[in-house]
Every structure is written in structure tokens, then in C-alpha cells.
Amino acid sequence: MTISPEMVEYIRTMVKGDHAANDRIEAKLDAQGWDDFPTLLGAVFYFAVNRRFGASTTAADVMVFVAEMRAAAPAGSPEIDANAAESLVRAALDPSLDLDIDPQMAGRIQGLAILHILSSPHTTDEDLDDLLANAVEAARRA
Template sequence: MVDYLRTMIKGDLDANSRIEAQLDEKGWDDFPKLLGAVFFLAVDRQFGDDASAAEIVQFVAEMRAKAPVDPAVIDANAAETLIKSALDPALDHDVESEMIGRIQTLTIMHVLGAEDVSDDDLDDVLEEAVQLVGRL
């Protein structure tokens, strides 16, 4: 599953499709946990411990504008809410699970697919996410 995320983030569509087919056969059981952990780490990388509402709104607007999909499939308010809840676990949200997956995926691609993220940086984030999931 880590290789699936790595190829998705790096834009290696052929490898990503092959890995996706393998996962379709093996199962995606732990993928939501891994995706959530990588999302949390990506949000932390982007904002650190604190972010203003304006910074989050700006980030979501930029992320949606650069999205490789129709930005309409990502609800801006839901994205802002989910990012805020990643920064402050005390916050609750009612974002639907399908939308959560879309937001998490797009956020991960936007933050970790940025030009300033090296392969080593990406590997470190993915390894940390695996460790986080192992502690759940």
C-alpha cells in the first residue's frame, strides 16, 4: 500500500495502476488507516502546529485549483473542516467518508507531490505513517 501511495504522489500512473490491480486482488483493508496517517503527516508538514483560518482557506483554494480532477468533486468547506480537525483532534466533523478519502488523497498529492519534497522526504513520511498505523 505504501508503494501505491508513493507512485500516486510521484505521478507514476503505470506503476500505480499495476499496484492498484494487485491491491484489488489482495484487499485494501488497512488502506484507510494508512491514508489517514499520511494525511495527518502532510497537514502537519504544511501547517505545523498552528494555522489561521485564512491560511487553510488559501491552501484549499490552491489545492483545488491545481487538482488533477474537477475541483467540484472536492467540497471546499469539508476540506477546510477536515484539515482543521487534523490540526486540532478535539474538533469534530461530519464529513462523509467518501469525501474524506477524496480530500485526504488530494491533500497528500498537493503537499507531498510538491517540487520541494525529495524522494527521501517522501520515504520518511511514508515510513512514519506506517509506524503510526502500527500503533493504532
């Protein structure tokens, strides 16, 4: 598994809202290839969701989160399926759950959830660095 530094920076600039840097990194990744990016995105999603929710999370908590996430989506964002989003969040909290979600939809949900969770003013640069480092380590083991 090859997780390039550019992939990590792509996620960091996305979360930080640094659109110019994100566009530059995206162009570089378009030339290099995105082969292992879905694995990294899934790992970041897993750690972000588990950072956001505790052990006592209910189905209602997940539904409220997904509704808030969809309402806060940037203008022009692709529509995401609420049921698929709820299933994906629940599966991040309980990996024993089976999923049957279109990979493209899963990627959109993961990206939006990562933005919604990690763009919070409560996420420090150090928090983001730690989460990304954990996600890279997990993705390399996958």
C-alpha cells in the first residue's frame, strides 16, 4: 500500500479549506494517480467518526448527524443518500456490520463526513496531524 504525502496533504487542505493548495495537489495527484486514496479516505473517515461519537451512540444520534451533515454540505456538493450515510457511519462505529454501498457514494459520504467532523473549530492542527498519522498507519496495514 502506497500512501503518498500528497494524498495526506490533499485531505489536510480539504479540511482546512485551503482551496488553492487543494487544487494544486489535486492536479499533481491526477498526474500521479489516486490508486490507494480510497483506502486512506476510509481510514480517515473511520478515525473521524470514532472521534465524533462515543460508545453510547444511538441510531437517533447518527440520524441527526447525517441530517446536519447534509444540511451543511457546501453548495454544489453531490447529493448523498441519507440511508447509505447512516449505514456507513454505523459501520465505522461497529465494523462487524455488513455494507452494500456503491463505492462512489461511499467516497462522497466519507469526504463530506470528514469535512463536517474535522472542520470543527474544536479540531486543532495537532488533532488533525494525529488523526491523519493514525489513518496513514491503518491504511498501510490494509
